[in-house]
Amino acid sequence: xxxxxxxxxxxxxxxxxxxxxxxxxxxxxxxxxxxxxxxxxxxxxxxxxxxxxxxxxxxxxxxxxxxxxxxxxxxxxxxxxxxxxxxxxxxxxxxxxxxxxxxxxxxxxxxxxxxxxxxxxxxxxxxxxxxxxxxxxxxxxxxxxxxxxxxxxxxxxxxxxxxxxxxxxxxxxxxxxxxxxxxxxxxxxxxxxxxxxxxxxxxxxxxxxxxxxxxxxxxxxxxxxxxxxxxxxxxxxxxxxxxxxxxxxxxxxxxxxxxxxxxxxxxxxxxxxxxxxxxxxxxxxxxxxxxxxxxxxxxxxxxxxxxxxxxxxxxxxxxxxxxxxxxxxxxxxxxxxxxxxxxxxxxxxx
Numbered sequence: 001x002x003x004x005x006x007x008x009x010x011x012x013x014x015x016x017x018x019x020x021x022x023x024x025x026x027x028x029x030x031x032x033x034x035x036x037x038x039x040x041x042x043x044x045x046x047x048x049x050x051x052x053x054x055x056x057x058x059x060x061x062x063x064x065x066x067x068x069x070x071x072x073x074x075x076x077x078x079x080x081x082x083x084x085x086x087x088x089x090x091x092x093x094x095x096x097x098x099x100x101x102x103x104x105x106x107x108x109x110x111x112x113x114x115x116x117x118x119x120x121x122x123x124x125x126x127x128x129x130x131x132x133x134x135x136x137x138x139x140x141x142x143x144x145x146x147x148x149x150x151x152x153x154x155x156x157x158x159x160x161x162x163x164x165x166x167x168x169x170x171x172x173x174x175x176x177x178x179x180x181x182x183x184x185x186x187x188x189x190x191x192x193x194x195x196x197x198x199x200x201x202x203x204x205x206x207x208x209x210x211x212x213x214x215x216x217x218x219x220x221x222x223x224x225x226x227x228x229x230x231x232x233x234x235x236x237x238x239x240x241x242x243x244x245x246x247x248x249x250x251x252x253x254x255x256x257x258x259x260x261x262x263x264x265x266x267x268x269x270x271x272x273x274x275x276x277x278x279x280x281x282x283x284x285x286x287x288x289x290x291x292x293x294x295x296x297x298x299x300x301x302x303x304x305x306x307x308x309x310x311x312x313x314x315x316x317x318x319x320x321x322x323x324x325x326x327x328x329x330x331x332x333x334x335x336x337x338x339x340x341x342x343x344x345x346x347x348x349x350x
Contacts, residue, residue: 045066047076066082088152089153095179098339106122109126153200157178191342231261290316
């Protein structure tokens with residue numbers, strides 16, 4: 001019943017916003033590493049364009065960041081309007097929590113998509129104090145709870161699949177922006193999305209120097225491995241339900257391996273993100289690998305051999321050169337690699 005009431009109200013508010021003719025947009029933010037978004041200046045507002053690799057339409061997703069009390073530019077009438085700075089935030093992924101915490105904005109969080117996987121201490125304290133609402137799981141959101149929370153903005157992710165929730169959120173009149181940092185080609189490209197979040201939150205003075213400091217340390221570390229002669233061959237991940245998902249050669253994972261001095265065996269596969277491969281094909285490559293990274297839920301050699309007895313023959317496993325990214329797990333299995341690790345690629349590389 002609440003959805004039937006809210007939808008017309010949201011539409012009415014959108015129609016009543018005044019639009020002002022301010023001339024053409026001009027690019028206003030020079031990005032060093034991020035490829036997934038761009039920002040243009042438009043009469044005191046910011047026009048943000050996000051175009052994930054999987055998006056087939058022209059132009060991508062458009063958002064107008066309009067300061068409170070200011071008129072809305074007449075250009076791009078189909079762009080979603082976001083009033084900034086945003087005060088009430090819902091995030092559907094833990095990957096944004098580290099920056100929200102670093103910027104001192106956890107008090108602006110009003111809802112999360114589940115609590116179990118959260119590691120950030122300040123957010124966990126708010127959960128334990130009953131100050132945050134769970135809005136369901138990512139693919140099974142509680143729309144009534146979301147509407148009751150009345151967030152200024154929902155930070156959502158998407159992969160271009162039928163499981164994406166952003167169309168439902170927009171249909172319900174809920175202000176939503178896509179954060180697709182997981183598709184970036186460089187770990188520092190993922191980090192650079194904090195500049196977009198800073199525009200949303202009004203924290204540019206904090207985000208810019210933070211980015212510069214972390215990026216400088218990352219590049220200093222990468223420089224140490226740039227000229228190494230012997231590069232160990234690297235495989236990643238594990239078989240799952242008859243397939244073996246590997247990171248593509250232009251993904252941030254492949255870049256991590258290269259910057260650490262490794263020879264990633266699928267570095268020639270074009271594109272970012274990941275792709276499924278035949279288990280047998282990956283197994284043949286694994287027999288030549290020196291190091292095996294990111295083995296999911298495996299905790300020991302027996303887990304690998306139980307999954308597939310052939311894996312006992314992989315040299316990296318036989319020689320105990322298998323390393324997982326699960327050193328920091330919370331009691332529910334929440335992995336801080338996907339939380340603070342997103343904000344601190346320099347630490348991951350180190």
